[in-house]
Amino acid sequence: MYTERLIRAPLLAGIFYPSDAGQLQSELRRLTQGAKTMPRPACAIIAPHGSLMYSGKIVAEAWSTLVGATPSLIVIAGPAHLPYEEGVFLPESTQFEIPGTLFSVDSGLEEYLLARIPALKKNDLPHLEDHSIEMQLPFAAYFFPGVPILPFLVSGREQRTVEAATELLQEIRICVGNKGVLVISSDLAVSETAETCDSLSREFIASLSEPSNEPFHGFDASRHSFCGEAAIRAFRTACPHAKPMLVDYANSSAFREHGDELVVGYGAISFKE
Numbered sequence: 001m002y003t004e005r006l007i008r009a010p011l012l013a014g015i016f017y018p019s020d021a022g023q024l025q026s027e028l029r030r031l032t033q034g035a036k037t038m039p040r041p042a043c044a045i046i047a048p049h050g051s052l053m054y055s056g057k058i059v060a061e062a063w064s065t066l067v068g069a070t071p072s073l074i075v076i077a078g079p080a081h082l083p084y085e086e087g088v089f090l091p092e093s094t095q096f097e098i099p100g101t102l103f104s105v106d107s108g109l110e111e112y113l114l115a116r117i118p119a120l121k122k123n124d125l126p127h128l129e130d131h132s133i134e135m136q137l138p139f140a141a142y143f144f145p146g147v148p149i150l151p152f153l154v155s156g157r158e159q160r161t162v163e164a165a166t167e168l169l170q171e172i173r174i175c176v177g178n179k180g181v182l183v184i185s186s187d188l189a190v191s192e193t194a195e196t197c198d199s200l201s202r203e204f205i206a207s208l209s210e211p212s213n214e215p216f217h218g219f220d221a222s223r224h225s226f227c228g229e230a231a232i233r234a235f236r237t238a239c240p241h242a243k244p245m246l247v248d249y250a251n252s253s254a255f256r257e258h259g260d261e262l263v264v265g266y267g268a269i270s271f272k273e
Helices: 021-032 052-064 107-116 134-143 159-179 194-207 229-238
Strands: 044-047 073-079 087-090 095-098 101-104 149-155 180-185 243-251 263-272
Touching: 021 052, 021 134, 044 052, 052 134, 052 243, 052 263, 073 134, 073 159, 073 229, 087 107, 087 159, 095 134, 101 134, 107 159, 134 180, 149 159, 149 229, 159 180, 159 229, 180 229, 194 243, 194 263
Parallel strands: 044 180, 073 149, 073 180
Antiparallel strands: 044 263, 087 149, 095 101, 243 263
16 A cells, blocks of 8 residues: 555546556657757756646647757756645655556655755645646656655745745756756646637746746636746746747637636747756
């Protein structure tokens, strides 16, 4: 039982993405076909975490900007969508599983970070019930097979939480340097109409190039709009010279089955230093 508890099992296999490893690989090949690579790989990306049908093409575009990197570690930051206490949560699980792949968590680095930064928390509960990190794992396996991960969830938006995430990213940078890549899992605006969704999403994207690091006014906790905003703010503080570039954007309106269904914005954003 103890060993089982240390493996974070898939939550959404067969729902948001195929549960069959072969079908998943085929879908990833389809999504990445034609995705643009860069002359110099990005150091960090923002990618959404909807189902592969809704946002998989956008995620593929974001991850493709990392092609050419040779990371020894993939850092994946996601928001906690359920109302946990404020804080930054590292996992108790030593492995994360998706169909066909078992990722190793860099437990040595994790323990060092927990000892170094008292504000960090080690708790599996947020990880077991959230999908934001899981939806990046198929792409991690596809682009960088065998590379270990360091996943963490950011719960809440209080300044102390952003500061803890900032310190975490700064320490990782010191330990890993340019041998690590950062993936921030975040959707953009959530709104009643595609027009409002696009307007707010593009305003947020534009704000990434501005020096101010204040909370974005369009955030709506009840809808999980800009759900990764706290992690993004932490990254901007930890890496102030990283320059953003919008690679691709779409919204979910094409998949709405009912007129009152909310529209979600999806952006592929890469950063270079």
